[in-house]
Amino acid sequence: MTTIGERLLAVRARIEAAARVAGRDPAAVSLLAVSKTWPAAAVRAAAAAGQRAFGENYVQEGVEKIEALRDLALEWHFIGPLQSNKTRPVANAFDWVHGIDRVKIAERLSAQRDVHLPALNVCIQVNVSGEDSKSGVAPDEVAALAQAVAALPRLRLRGLMCIPEPTEDMALLRARFALLRLLRDELAGAGLELDTLSMGMSHDIEPAIAEGATIVRVGTAIFGERHKAAAAA
Numbered sequence: 001m002t003t004i005g006e007r008l009l010a011v012r013a014r015i016e017a018a019a020r021v022a023g024r025d026p027a028a029v030s031l032l033a034v035s036k037t038w039p040a041a042a043v044r045a046a047a048a049a050g051q052r053a054f055g056e057n058y059v060q061e062g063v064e065k066i067e068a069l070r071d072l073a074l075e076w077h078f079i080g081p082l083q084s085n086k087t088r089p090v091a092n093a094f095d096w097v098h099g100i101d102r103v104k105i106a107e108r109l110s111a112q113r114d115v116h117l118p119a120l121n122v123c124i125q126v127n128v129s130g131e132d133s134k135s136g137v138a139p140d141e142v143a144a145l146a147q148a149v150a151a152l153p154r155l156r157l158r159g160l161m162c163i164p165e166p167t168e169d170m171a172l173l174r175a176r177f178a179l180l181r182l183l184r185d186e187l188a189g190a191g192l193e194l195d196t197l198s199m200g201m202s203h204d205i206e207p208a209i210a211e212g213a214t215i216v217r218v219g220t221a222i223f224g225e226r227h228k229a230a231a232a233a
Protein backbone atom coordinates (compact mmCIF):
# COMPACT_ATOMS: atom_id res chain seq x y z
CA MET A 1 0.00 0.00 0.00
CA THR A 2 1.21 3.45 -0.84
CA THR A 3 1.41 5.84 2.08
CA ILE A 4 0.61 9.55 2.16
CA GLY A 5 4.32 10.22 2.62
CA GLU A 6 5.18 8.26 -0.53
CA ARG A 7 2.48 9.98 -2.57
CA LEU A 8 3.67 13.37 -1.34
CA LEU A 9 7.17 12.52 -2.58
CA ALA A 10 5.74 11.53 -5.97
CA VAL A 11 3.77 14.80 -6.24
CA ARG A 12 6.83 16.83 -5.27
CA ALA A 13 8.79 14.98 -7.97
CA ARG A 14 6.11 15.86 -10.55
CA ILE A 15 6.32 19.53 -9.51
CA GLU A 16 10.10 19.54 -9.82
CA ALA A 17 10.06 17.83 -13.22
CA ALA A 18 7.39 20.19 -14.56
CA ALA A 19 9.30 23.22 -13.29
CA ARG A 20 12.51 22.01 -14.94
CA VAL A 21 10.76 21.42 -18.26
CA ALA A 22 9.36 24.96 -18.03
CA GLY A 23 12.78 26.41 -17.15
CA ARG A 24 11.47 27.55 -13.77
CA ASP A 25 12.90 27.25 -10.27
CA PRO A 26 11.03 24.36 -8.55
CA ALA A 27 11.17 26.37 -5.31
CA ALA A 28 8.89 28.97 -6.96
CA VAL A 29 6.01 26.48 -6.98
CA SER A 30 4.46 25.64 -3.63
CA LEU A 31 2.28 22.65 -2.90
CA LEU A 32 -1.09 23.10 -1.22
CA ALA A 33 -2.34 19.72 0.05
CA VAL A 34 -6.13 19.65 -0.32
CA SER A 35 -7.38 17.68 2.69
CA LYS A 36 -11.14 18.18 2.28
CA THR A 37 -13.18 15.12 3.37
CA TRP A 38 -10.08 13.53 4.96
CA PRO A 39 -9.76 13.29 8.76
CA ALA A 40 -7.28 15.20 10.90
CA ALA A 41 -5.19 12.01 11.14
CA ALA A 42 -4.50 12.17 7.38
CA VAL A 43 -3.32 15.77 7.75
CA ARG A 44 -1.06 14.68 10.61
CA ALA A 45 0.47 12.00 8.39
CA ALA A 46 1.14 14.56 5.65
CA ALA A 47 2.57 17.03 8.19
CA ALA A 48 4.88 14.30 9.50
CA ALA A 49 6.14 13.95 5.90
CA GLY A 50 6.99 17.66 5.84
CA GLN A 51 3.83 19.19 4.32
CA ARG A 52 2.85 22.55 5.88
CA ALA A 53 0.07 24.12 3.77
CA PHE A 54 -3.40 22.56 3.61
CA GLY A 55 -6.57 23.47 1.71
CA GLU A 56 -10.17 23.00 2.86
CA ASN A 57 -13.46 23.56 1.00
CA TYR A 58 -16.15 23.36 3.68
CA VAL A 59 -16.31 25.90 6.51
CA GLN A 60 -17.32 23.72 9.45
CA GLU A 61 -15.14 20.77 8.51
CA GLY A 62 -12.17 23.06 7.97
CA VAL A 63 -12.55 24.97 11.24
CA GLU A 64 -12.89 21.72 13.21
CA LYS A 65 -9.74 20.31 11.63
CA ILE A 66 -7.81 23.51 12.31
CA GLU A 67 -8.85 23.33 15.98
CA ALA A 68 -7.87 19.65 16.23
CA LEU A 69 -4.42 20.37 14.76
CA ARG A 70 -3.54 23.52 16.73
CA ASP A 71 -0.42 21.76 18.10
CA LEU A 72 1.12 21.73 14.59
CA ALA A 73 2.32 24.94 12.93
CA LEU A 74 0.29 24.61 9.73
CA GLU A 75 -0.91 27.11 7.14
CA TRP A 76 -4.59 26.87 6.19
CA HIS A 77 -6.15 27.91 2.88
CA PHE A 78 -9.91 28.14 2.30
CA ILE A 79 -10.47 27.13 -1.34
CA GLY A 80 -14.22 26.43 -1.51
CA PRO A 81 -17.17 28.61 -2.44
CA LEU A 82 -17.98 31.01 0.39
CA GLN A 83 -21.43 32.31 1.33
CA SER A 84 -21.64 35.72 2.96
CA ASN A 85 -23.22 34.34 6.17
CA LYS A 86 -20.17 32.08 6.73
CA THR A 87 -17.36 34.59 6.30
CA ARG A 88 -16.62 35.19 10.02
CA PRO A 89 -15.12 31.77 10.93
CA VAL A 90 -13.19 31.76 7.66
CA ALA A 91 -11.85 35.28 8.27
CA ASN A 92 -10.36 34.24 11.60
CA ALA A 93 -9.39 30.56 11.30
CA PHE A 94 -7.67 30.61 7.90
CA ASP A 95 -4.49 32.24 6.56
CA TRP A 96 -5.59 32.41 2.92
CA VAL A 97 -8.88 32.54 0.95
CA HIS A 98 -8.60 31.63 -2.76
CA GLY A 99 -12.10 32.02 -4.14
CA ILE A 100 -12.94 35.73 -3.91
CA ASP A 101 -15.33 36.64 -6.73
CA ARG A 102 -17.52 39.36 -5.20
CA VAL A 103 -16.56 42.56 -3.44
CA LYS A 104 -19.20 41.93 -0.75
CA ILE A 105 -17.45 38.75 0.44
CA ALA A 106 -14.09 40.56 0.47
CA GLU A 107 -15.54 43.46 2.47
CA ARG A 108 -16.97 41.10 5.07
CA LEU A 109 -13.70 39.16 5.41
CA SER A 110 -11.79 42.41 5.87
CA ALA A 111 -14.24 43.75 8.46
CA GLN A 112 -14.30 40.46 10.39
CA ARG A 113 -10.57 39.66 10.40
CA ASP A 114 -9.26 39.88 13.98
CA VAL A 115 -7.09 43.00 14.38
CA HIS A 116 -4.43 40.92 16.20
CA LEU A 117 -3.96 38.65 13.18
CA PRO A 118 -1.90 39.58 10.12
CA ALA A 119 -3.86 40.62 7.03
CA LEU A 120 -5.73 37.74 5.38
CA ASN A 121 -4.09 36.62 2.11
CA VAL A 122 -6.62 36.44 -0.72
CA CYS A 123 -6.82 35.48 -4.38
CA ILE A 124 -9.49 36.48 -6.86
CA GLN A 125 -11.11 33.54 -8.61
CA VAL A 126 -11.47 34.03 -12.36
CA ASN A 127 -13.89 32.15 -14.58
CA VAL A 128 -11.42 31.25 -17.33
CA SER A 129 -13.77 28.76 -19.04
CA GLY A 130 -16.63 31.07 -20.01
CA GLU A 131 -20.08 29.48 -20.05
CA ASP A 132 -18.85 26.14 -18.74
CA SER A 133 -18.13 27.23 -15.19
CA LYS A 134 -20.20 29.35 -12.82
CA SER A 135 -17.73 30.33 -10.09
CA GLY A 136 -15.36 33.21 -10.52
CA VAL A 137 -15.42 36.70 -11.95
CA ALA A 138 -15.40 37.22 -15.73
CA PRO A 139 -11.97 38.10 -17.17
CA ASP A 140 -13.09 41.62 -18.13
CA GLU A 141 -14.21 42.31 -14.54
CA VAL A 142 -10.98 41.23 -12.84
CA ALA A 143 -9.29 44.64 -12.86
CA ALA A 144 -12.15 46.46 -11.14
CA LEU A 145 -12.57 43.76 -8.49
CA ALA A 146 -8.80 43.60 -7.90
CA GLN A 147 -8.61 47.36 -7.28
CA ALA A 148 -11.54 47.17 -4.84
CA VAL A 149 -10.07 44.20 -2.94
CA ALA A 150 -6.57 45.73 -2.84
CA ALA A 151 -8.05 48.78 -1.08
CA LEU A 152 -9.47 46.76 1.85
CA PRO A 153 -7.39 47.24 5.01
CA ARG A 154 -7.40 43.73 6.51
CA LEU A 155 -6.83 41.82 3.27
CA ARG A 156 -3.66 41.33 1.28
CA LEU A 157 -4.40 40.65 -2.37
CA ARG A 158 -1.85 38.03 -3.46
CA GLY A 159 -3.05 36.92 -6.87
CA LEU A 160 -5.50 35.05 -9.07
CA MET A 161 -6.96 31.57 -8.90
CA CYS A 162 -8.88 29.42 -11.38
CA ILE A 163 -10.57 26.04 -11.73
CA PRO A 164 -10.93 25.25 -15.45
CA GLU A 165 -13.73 23.00 -16.68
CA PRO A 166 -12.99 19.28 -16.27
CA THR A 167 -11.35 18.01 -19.45
CA GLU A 168 -8.59 15.67 -20.58
CA ASP A 169 -7.56 18.21 -23.24
CA MET A 170 -4.20 19.41 -21.90
CA ALA A 171 -3.81 22.02 -24.65
CA LEU A 172 -7.16 23.56 -23.68
CA LEU A 173 -6.19 23.52 -19.98
CA ARG A 174 -2.93 25.18 -20.84
CA ALA A 175 -4.79 27.94 -22.69
CA ARG A 176 -7.02 28.49 -19.64
CA PHE A 177 -3.98 28.78 -17.36
CA ALA A 178 -2.27 31.09 -19.86
CA LEU A 179 -5.27 33.41 -19.66
CA LEU A 180 -4.90 33.63 -15.86
CA ARG A 181 -1.23 34.52 -16.26
CA LEU A 182 -2.05 37.15 -18.86
CA LEU A 183 -4.62 38.73 -16.55
CA ARG A 184 -2.06 38.80 -13.73
CA ASP A 185 0.43 40.51 -16.07
CA GLU A 186 -2.19 43.07 -17.10
CA LEU A 187 -2.79 43.94 -13.44
CA ALA A 188 0.94 44.50 -13.02
CA GLY A 189 0.76 46.94 -15.92
CA ALA A 190 -2.02 48.76 -14.06
CA GLY A 191 0.13 49.06 -10.91
CA LEU A 192 -1.02 45.95 -9.00
CA GLU A 193 1.96 43.60 -8.56
CA LEU A 194 0.65 40.16 -7.54
CA ASP A 195 2.93 37.24 -6.66
CA THR A 196 0.47 34.33 -6.80
CA LEU A 197 -1.13 32.20 -9.52
CA SER A 198 -3.16 29.47 -7.79
CA MET A 199 -3.82 26.93 -10.53
CA GLY A 200 -3.36 23.23 -11.21
CA MET A 201 -4.83 20.18 -9.44
CA SER A 202 -3.94 16.46 -9.37
CA HIS A 203 -4.47 15.82 -13.09
CA ASP A 204 -3.17 19.13 -14.47
CA ILE A 205 -0.14 20.13 -12.37
CA GLU A 206 2.08 20.08 -15.50
CA PRO A 207 0.22 22.51 -17.80
CA ALA A 208 -0.38 24.82 -14.82
CA ILE A 209 3.32 24.97 -13.95
CA ALA A 210 4.18 25.45 -17.63
CA GLU A 211 2.03 28.61 -17.53
CA GLY A 212 3.44 30.00 -14.29
CA ALA A 213 1.52 28.46 -11.36
CA THR A 214 3.02 29.45 -8.00
CA ILE A 215 0.58 27.35 -5.92
CA VAL A 216 -0.75 23.99 -7.11
CA ARG A 217 -3.72 22.63 -5.16
CA VAL A 218 -3.48 18.83 -4.97
CA GLY A 219 -5.85 16.47 -3.17
CA THR A 220 -6.42 13.09 -4.82
CA ALA A 221 -2.78 12.50 -5.80
CA ILE A 222 -1.79 12.86 -2.11
CA PHE A 223 -4.69 11.48 -0.09
CA GLY A 224 -6.43 9.17 -2.59
CA GLU A 225 -9.89 9.20 -4.15
CA ARG A 226 -12.52 11.08 -2.18
CA HIS A 227 -15.88 9.44 -1.56
CA LYS A 228 -18.73 11.29 -3.23
CA ALA A 229 -21.01 11.21 -0.18
CA ALA A 230 -18.34 12.74 2.05
CA ALA A 231 -17.54 15.40 -0.56
CA ALA A 232 -21.16 16.56 -0.60
CA ALA A 233 -21.42 16.96 3.19
Ligand SMILES: *Cc1c(COP(=O)(O)O)cnc(C)c1O
Nearest residue numbers: 034079201202217218219220221
Ligand atom coordinates in the same frame (compact mmCIF):
# COMPACT_ATOMS: atom_id res chain seq x y z
C1 LIG B 1 -10.86 19.55 -4.44
C2 LIG B 1 -10.13 20.72 -4.98
C3 LIG B 1 -8.80 20.61 -5.39
C4 LIG B 1 -8.04 19.29 -5.42
O1 LIG B 1 -8.49 18.51 -6.48
P1 LIG B 1 -7.78 17.08 -6.82
O2 LIG B 1 -8.26 16.79 -8.18
O3 LIG B 1 -8.27 16.12 -5.79
O4 LIG B 1 -6.32 17.30 -6.75
C5 LIG B 1 -8.15 21.75 -5.82
N1 LIG B 1 -8.77 22.94 -5.84
C6 LIG B 1 -10.05 23.08 -5.45
C7 LIG B 1 -10.68 24.43 -5.49
C8 LIG B 1 -10.77 21.99 -5.03
O5 LIG B 1 -12.05 22.14 -4.67
